Each structure stands twice: as C-alpha cells, then as structure tokens.
Amino acid sequence: MILWEAxxxxxxxxxxxxxxxxxxxxxxxxxxxxxxxxxxLVWGFTIGVFFDFTIGGGLIDFYLLNDSNKYGLNDxxxxxxxxxxxxxxVYFYEVFHINRATFIWYVTVWALIGIGLHWIFxxxxxxxxxxGYQLLYSFPVFLTTQTMTVLYYQLIKSKHKVxxxxxxxx
Amino acid sequence: xxxxxxxxxxxxxxxxxxxxxKKLTLIENTFIFMLILVISINWSWIIYEGFKFIKITKExxxxxxxxxxxxxxxxxxxxxxxxxxHRSKMFGSTAVITVLSVATLLLLDGLSIFFGIxxxxxxxxFYDFLYFTGLHIVTYFFLWLFRKISYRGxxxx
Numbered sequence: 001m002i003l004w005e006a007x008x009x010x011x012x013x014x015x016x017x018x019x020x021x022x023x024x025x026x027x028x029x030x031x032x033x034x035x036x037x038x039x040x041l042v043w044g045f046t047i048g049v050f051f052d053f054t055i056g057g058g059l060i061d062f063y064l065l066n067d068s069n070k071y072g073l074n075d076x077x078x079x080x081x082x083x084x085x086x087x088x089x090v091y092f093y094e095v096f097h098i099n100r101a102t103f104i105w106y107v108t109v110w111a112l113i114g115i116g117l118h119w120i121f122x123x124x125x126x127x128x129x130x131x132g133y134q135l136l137y138s139f140p141v142f143l144t145t146q147t148m149t150v151l152y153y154q155l156i157k158s159k160h161k162v163x164x165x166x167x168x169x170x
Numbered sequence: 171x172x173x174x175x176x177x178x179x180x181x182x183x184x185x186x187x188x189x190x191x192k193k194l195t196l197i198e199n200t201f202i203f204m205l206i207l208v209i210s211i212n213w214s215w216i217i218y219e220g221f222k223f224i225k226i227t228k229e230x231x232x233x234x235x236x237x238x239x240x241x242x243x244x245x246x247x248x249x250x251x252x253x254x255x256h257r258s259k260m261f262g263s264t265a266v267i268t269v270l271s272v273a274t275l276l277l278l279d280g281l282s283i284f285f286g287i288x289x290x291x292x293x294x295x296f297y298d299f300l301y302f303t304g305l306h307i308v309t310y311f312f313l314w315l316f317r318k319i320s321y322r323g324x325x326x327x
Contacts, residue, residue: 033320034319034320034321034322035197035201035316035319035320035321036197038201038316038319038320039197039200039201042201042204042205042208043200043204045204045208046204046207046208049207049208049211049212050207050211050241053211053215054237054241057215057219058219058226058233058237059226059228059230059233070220071215071216071219071220152200155196156196156197159195159196160195160196160197
C-alpha cells in the first residue's frame with residue numbers, strides 16, 4: 001500500500017471533494033437518529049468500495065483508479081467521499097418529500113449527477129477507463145444502487161424510528 | 171464445479187440467515203454486513219493483489235466463485251453467527267458457534283485451494299485461521315461500538 005504515486009490534480013480534487021462533502025454533511029441539520037446516520041454513511045462507502053473492487057479491479061478491471069495499480073491512501077480518500085453522498089441521497093429524499101411518482105425523477109437526476117461527477121473524475125485522471133469501459137456504463141450502476149437505496153430505506157423506515165424528532169414515517 | 175459449490179454455499183448461508191429468528195435489528199445486521207464486506211474486500215485486495223501472498227485463478231467462472239466467497243459468504247456468515255450467539259448468551263454456546271463459524275470459513279478456504287481458485291504462495295492456513303478469528307473479534311467489537319454510539323442512554327436489550 002502506498003500514499004499516492006504523485007500528488008497532483010487528482011489527489012487535490014479528491015481532498016477538495018472530501019472537504020466540501022463532509023463540510024456540507026456537518027452543516028446540514030441533523031434530521032436522522034444516530035444509528036441511521038452511521039448506517040447511511042457506511043452504506044455509501046460500502047457501495048463505492050464494492051463496485052470498484054468488483055468491476056474496477058481484479059479479473060474484470062474496467063478502470064484504473066488514480067495514477068497507479070497499487071492501492072493507495074488517495075484511493076481510500078476517494079471511497080471516503082462516497083459516504084456523505086449516500087447520506088445526502090436519503091437526506092434530500094426526505095427534504096423534497098419524494099413519493100412513488102417523484103421517485104423516478106429523483107433517481108434519474110441523481111444518476112445524472114453521478115454521471116457528471118464520473119465524467120469529471122475521468123477528465124482529471126481519478127478514474128481511467130480501460131478494457132472497453134465507457135462512462136455511460138456507470139448509468140445503470142447508479143440507477144440500480146440508488147433504487148436499491150430507496151427500497152432499503154423504505155424498509156428501514158417501516159420498521160424503525162429514523163427521525164431524531166417526533167416526525168413520523170409515512 | 172467450483173462456481174456451483176461457492177454459489178451454493180453463499181446462497182445456503184444467506185437462506186439460513188433469512189430462516190432464523192433475528193436477534194439483531196435490521197440496521198445492526200446491515201451495518202455488520204457492510205463493515206465485514208469492506209474489510210473482506212480490502213483484506214483480499216491487499217493480501218492477494220498487493221502483496222501477492224496468495225494467487226487467484228484467472229478462470230472467469232472460478233473467479234466469480236471467489237467473488238461470492240469474498241463478498242457474500244464471509245460477511246453473511248459473520249452476521250449469521252452474531253445472531254445465533256445473541257439467541258443464547260451463554261459463554262459455552264458462544265464459543266461453540268464461533269469455533270464452528272471459523273471452521274466453516276477454513277473449510278471453504280480448503281475447498282478454494284482444492285478447486286484451484288486460490289494457491290498459497292507465501293501464506294498458510296494458520297494465517298487464515300488468525301484472520302478469521304480476528305474478523306470475529308472485530309465483528310463483536312463493532313456491534314458493541316455501534317450500539318454504544320447509536321443508543322447512548324438507551325437500554326436496547
């Protein structure tokens with residue numbers, strides 16, 4: 001394991017992304033109970049790690065992360081940025097009172113935001129596609145993971161108290 | 171053959187988990203599953219791909235079998251044993267369940283070698299024994315920590 005191959009634009013972008021994402025996370029009013037907050041952060045982080053190590057490496061190896069095949073601290077920081085986004089996805093799902101009809105728009109817009117970020121990641125060499133991988137292949141990945149997130153969150157909401165105050169689940 | 175065996179074990183452990191009465195909440199089960207999944211993925215990446223202590227097959231179906239073991243069987247078995255342990259809080263049954271859980275993982279490791287999915291280079295089964303035992307300790311610790319942070323001031327039992 002290394003720290004990074006060369007500290008340049010991709011490392012700087014990952015640092016800025018983390019500062020911004022965690023800054024927003026800490027500034028947003030705490031809406032959820034502590035266990036839900038931890039769960040959503042770990043959920044976002046795990047999905048990032050799971051997909052990257054399953055299709056981004058090993059035998060399939062659709063992309064090179066950062067400047068090196070070696071696992072680096074900058075790679076870990078990249079995955080850490082996924083954690084608050086897992087939280088934001090559910091946070092704004094509640095803020096905008098997303099329902100069965102608006103869910104389609106909500107997931108589509110988030111998937112497009114995901115594609116946009118992925119495009120920037122490719123531009124600044126955080127993600128380097130190979131073996132025929134194309135940016136748009138990430139679209140179904142985003143649609144699937146975000147739909148799963150909504151379904152899972154609705155399941156949790158039906159069984160547990162998710163809000164910090166007395167707000168009741170739908 | 172190897173893919174079918176590893177897919178079956180992943181399915182079987184998941185099915186047993188769904189069949190048993192759960193002693194952990196859905197949130198706790200998910201948290202532990204994800205935590206162990208992240209550790210399992212990182213561990214295998216560092217040990218297999220980074221240090222190359224263990225060689226993995228390049229045969230696609232067997233490699234998929236390995237992915238099922240790494241990403242489904244290991245975390246699911248850890249979650250399963252945690253639920254079983256919390257059904258009976260006696261030390262004896264905790265020890266037996268833990269030993270059986272570690273033994274199952276070692277048995278699957280043996281099968282992985284037998285089918286040629288993995289080949290030890292600078293590694294041996296004792297290191298895996300230490301890793302799996304450590305993984306169980308980490309699981310107990312993180313469940314305790316999660317409960318402590320989440321339900322501070324609340325008696326969850």
